[in-house]
Amino acid sequence: MSKTAKDQGNESSFMDKQITRRDVLKYTGIGGMGVLIGSSGLGCVLAMTDKWQKRSAKSANKNEIVPFHGKHQAGVVTPVQNNIYFVSMDVTASSKNELKQLFKDWTEAISHMTSGNPVGETSSNHYIPPKDTGEAMGLSPSNLTVTIGVGPSLFVKDGKDRFRLKNKQPKELVDLPKFPFDALEEEWSGGDVCIQACADDLQVAFHSVRNLVRIARGKATIRWAQTGFQRTKQADPKQGTPRNLFGFKDGTGNPDTTSKQEMNKHIWVQNGDGPNWLVNGTYLIVRRVQMHIEVWDRSTLKDQEDTFGRYRDSGAPLGKKKEFDSVDLDLKDENGNHVIPASAHVRLAKGNGKEIILRRSFSYTNGMDIKTGSFDAGLLFISFQRKPSKQFIPIQERLAKMDKLNEYTVHRGSAIFACLPGTTNGGYIGETLF
């Protein structure tokens, strides 16, 4: 098998024809195996195919599988996994049919991968590229969820109704307004579609995104991509609220994801909200928020706690004792001053308490920020909501204006996507839209 490139080329041509499992059985029938084993490696093919299947079955620990099919997509009310791989893509497909096929292919691949199986069938043919890229082989499904969304630019881009979808664009699915102090960078903003892959194992999340990007070849290209993490939950038996890179708990004020009523009220798009195709879907807003952790680290604990309006250790609102104690914005100290300062993050985020969003954020760290020599680290803020205009936008308008946290953070990226409703076996994500 020591061959020059030319020899290999010849062999490839010769062997290019599809070799099915039946062929292998045929060619390697009693006495036949010896002939082929050296020159093509087919001897090992059978062994490999069997092993792979056994391994997949074994690894498919039901406790680590989040069901893919359902009324809603997974990855929204799913308990937060350890890692995220978020990708925003630009669609290059030239027709609605191509786009539709992409979503069908994605759906099939996602249903396999979230069950802990390789993408598509494992071929016994060594002379084609493997369908699955292999790095998740033997790994647990790791609670993988893959959530697909569509951005405003999929409907209309540069004034053009690209896929005859213009009349289906929801009023809520428009670029976010520019908020004060936004420092958005094109390279971290926008996108026609998004893939949010979350798993307890980054290798499993990466594997899913990589295979979906591969399937999209010729139809969509990566626009931007960001990994994120939070503390490994296995290490924290209490399953407490994760801490962000400022050392504070993040997500305490979230609504109860186990309450259908709350989720229908605040998160899932309902009949009558807008286009019917999005009913049981939701809007995903993602903001890449860089944190100036070196500056933060030089501020006093009191300043930090006044900034969030919570105690760092317990996560309790200032003036209270426990993390989940209600936030009392009216509480005053003996001098008549608010215990929770006017510019505290929790005060501004809460507002009148009626704008409820579901936050599902991750920390990120991309090594060094070459521009500053500091850590390029921060929060990949992600929230889900039923009506951005009544939920995220008014909250962020308040925060952007006077949140004390603005001294330590800068919003570098932003995008909005409509997360499609879920699908059942036989259907596909996007079936209500296309």
Add this chain to the structure above:
Amino acid sequence: MSKTAKDQGNESSFMDKQITRRDVLKYTGIGGMGVLIGSSGLGCVLAMTDKWQKRSAKSANKNEIVPFHGKHQAGVVTPVQNNIYFVSMDVTASSKNELKQLFKDWTEAISHMTSGNPVGETSSNHYIPPKDTGEAMGLSPSNLTVTIGVGPSLFVKDGKDRFRLKNKQPKELVDLPKFPFDALEEEWSGGDVCIQACADDLQVAFHSVRNLVRIARGKATIRWAQTGFQRTKQADPKQGTPRNLFGFKDGTGNPDTTSKQEMNKHIWVQNGDGPNWLVNGTYLIVRRVQMHIEVWDRSTLKDQEDTFGRYRDSGAPLGKKKEFDSVDLDLKDENGNHVIPASAHVRLAKGNGKEIILRRSFSYTNGMDIKTGSFDAGLLFISFQRKPSKQFIPIQERLAKMDKLNEYTVHRGSAIFACLPGTTNGGYIGETLF
């Protein structure tokens, strides 16, 4: 507590004096607490300090602690953790004494953090910056190891004997030669010192690096930094060899890290090897190898397996059945051709079998490569060896010339560091050098 910046400034000056735990007890003695609770938050300080200590004690699961003190530094023969945060730094300290103090401070901080404790004592004073940045609070020690190394440029830079260490520079501690096809980038190469933090939880690894960088303020700055991951071992009960992003097992040919004899022979610097200060240390070589995964994914399985010289599924050498079956470079097929091709990675890496290195690599993914629109992903290759000139360098010279893998990879970063020997309680990392 709703104050202007000016008010806060005044209050800070007033409160700047150190408040000890005893002060708190004094000020908050019976009847006193009510006075302070609103205006300074001191009421919660006591509760916090106690909780933090309890939590740290609880979280310090002995099973997830890798001992820091010892003859060698941890993080070399330690079983590979899930995540790495690798940082290369440029030293800006102006004297050897400053440098020495930095290594002492680092040693103390590392000994705390690897035990699952915060950096230094938790202060009850809210009016100073917290000593610990807090994001690892309540988390498991996660098998954190922190390994410190010194690069050639710490000894001599631009011809200058910066810290009167020139005569201590080992002959082996010199920049690696330029290998064919190297495409090294300054921003991913070199460094005066390195911090290799590995943990099963990226948040714990990040926390350690961030606090060490903070401690180094004014004495060293980040030069480059890279996170890495491998499959989460909890998910893989067999604790098999991790797979790289090409889907192949990586690290199969490693020497036995549990054998003192093998480690002394191949990894740890011995008496007589070079300067005495490095005895029981080792040389770390790091290469940031970008993988063109999109190209790889379009190649056939046969081509991929010929490239590595191993089967993808089992990890067995071509012609063999099991991962740990010995590599037989002489094996020929019925046509007289080598079963393991001449350009196969495993053949070139193995050579005559006498150059043994300990690989401890991680995959990385930094989102999109803006230059190409592809994934910026690959391998943060790390190896340890006793004598680079007799181990890594001859191997890499062979690989760089004709490894078939070169079609799919490009070396973008490179550095070499001498990892200092370990220390005992009361000593510090670097004590033999300074």
